Amino acid sequence: MALIVQKYGGTSVANPERIRNVARRVARYKAMGHQVVVVVSAMSGETNKLIGLAKELMAEPDPRELDMIISTGEQVTIGLTALALIELGIKAKSYTGAQVKILTDDSYTKARILNIDKENLKADLDAGYVCVVAGFQGEDENGNITTLGRGGSDTTGVALAAALGADECQIYTDVDGVYTTDPRVVPEARRLKSITFEEMLELASQGSKVLQIRSVEFAGKYKVKLRVLSSFEEEGDGTLITFEEEDNMEQPIISGIAFNRDEAKITVLGVPDKPGIAYQILGPIADANIDVDMIIQNTGADGTTDFTFTVHKNEMNKALNILRDKVQGHIGAREISGDDKIAKVSVVGVGMRSHVGIASQMFRTLAEEGINIQMISTSEIKIAVVVDEKYLELAVRVLHKAFELEAA
């Protein structure tokens, strides 16, 4: 008997028929003697519908009230999923985040989980219940409802698996695993049987939408065995996210290629090249709760430097205003500019550690296609570049081929 946490995304619970499918799958695991915790998202489209309603009343909705509203999406789904299970003769009980309770900080719309009280769930699991928990939501210490941000249901699933010491956390989605890259861009993309946690983390942070990065971080921190599966296929083992590199001669150097169209580039030109500049620029950005991804600073020849960083497209104008209002005069920068017509492409693989020349191969491949590289950022197992948005698909396709990712 194992304890399994299964998380189903919005498309997997999009309508009553699909919810019945989820219930049937849960029933099979139950019949095998497992204890099952089910985490569900809102029915696909619901969260956006609710946000739309909120924006009709307030263009930038008060975040506490927005969380109050959008958290209902998952609350409907847990009730419906529990009904589908009960209809199959399975004991089931739904829980909101607050009922579990999943304690978060009070950063509405992007709260972080602080603690999970597992006692209620444990007692119900031991009494034979399937526990159906609302993803994406929690409660702060004052009893206010919070949400974890887009994709937060994955985080809920992994955090519950960690808190309960589950044997496996299964993430059911509309794809049947993690691919070498997005098959919509490269039809030859291939499903990976397994991928290391570090690679998955890089892929997620670089824009692969299969798993939300925070859920992967959680899984890594608490050593949760994570598996990505399709909710639309009866069979298939999906992709297992492992903690150790397989000792395998055939281990590919590169596991996958991720990309991201959601970032915008902000450049601060002609900054005096002296200590503290990075903090003076990024401090006010952080204060405004804007996430910064890549950061690059070049040393210039004339005692000034150029400073470039990327933020989410939606926050570019906010960041530009902050820099122009509060920073530019203060630090004596010549110019502040923004560009949201960019895309980021990353190659990721633990094999990089033992193979040199990956970066040069990547740059050569892009150069041969005439694709200019605007920014470069590297980690031990990843090389990411920013290119003009219009070259994104081309870049991904040629890199997928150059690193022979279509081979089985």
Next chain:
Amino acid sequence: MALIVQKYGGTSVANPERIRNVARRVARYKAMGHQVVVVVSAMSGETNKLIGLAKELMAEPDPRELDMIISTGEQVTIGLTALALIELGIKAKSYTGAQVKILTDDSYTKARILNIDKENLKADLDAGYVCVVAGFQGEDENGNITTLGRGGSDTTGVALAAALGADECQIYTDVDGVYTTDPRVVPEARRLKSITFEEMLELASQGSKVLQIRSVEFAGKYKVKLRVLSSFEEEGDGTLITFEEEDNMEQPIISGIAFNRDEAKITVLGVPDKPGIAYQILGPIADANIDVDMIIQNTGADGTTDFTFTVHKNEMNKALNILRDKVQGHIGAREISGDDKIAKVSVVGVGMRSHVGIASQMFRTLAEEGINIQMISTSEIKIAVVVDEKYLELAVRVLHKAFELEAA
């Protein structure tokens, strides 16, 4: 400065524009210096939509899960209403029933309020907030979400007014007050400026849909000043529900005529006429949580008696099955029959206490129209009769005229 609780029904918050209207009205009261608690229902149609979804998954939905699902309707509205207020520059904060907290028993789908914790609301009101509370819902002692049954938002409003010691509880609805009868049936029906609590209680219990009976009971018990108003009119004083009969020569004998098409009649024929029969028949009905309204027992001549009672139409078959399975053989009844083609018509008025002959006037009026009376039930201020459903409108119209209710 007064403390006012305003309750808005589903049609008053049916869409963003109407929610903005609610916010503007609240803003006017706030500008007068009042403290305001707003109680809202789900947007009209939402609760039925959610029940429909639930029934797609389970024909008779598990009540705990049903409450989990349908309580989201009000949760969306409180968030939207708070946003509309904040957009007007008014400090506002939404509360679910659990957040208040409104403690109920655990009778899912028809829970009763046991206690209301007023401390959070008081603190926020004193800090200048408008508190927007979800109607219709609460939480049991184990933290399960409960709902109060149809119309439960009125009960929430009155219960909050009682707990907070509010100066007035205003019930905003799609009619501008309490009428002598339903104007859709009798166009000459007239709005009452005031009505006594007892009359309102009888009208509500006899099928007048303006206020839910439990809210009137609550208002009576805790002496809450209740006013029914239209949310679609800027002006108008609606109908005030008073605690004392006005010392008014012009006080009409009859205040109004209520009717109800929702009941069905169940008759147990040929029951041995001995002690304990009523309990043996109605005990199993009560155990099944079926509400019984009118009860009539005739003494027969041959040592047997006929026993008749009414239940909600939706529960007639359930009640019949219980009687046939568990009761008929046991008590030796000859026959059990049900009839759901009936309607109940009631005349209500405190003036009845000092005027004789109301009953005979009522019976004569119906007889003149050839309307047969199937059952009669009376209280100090009410006479209710059950007639064939097809005569309902005719009965209401002739009684409205006979008691001169159209007169100003």
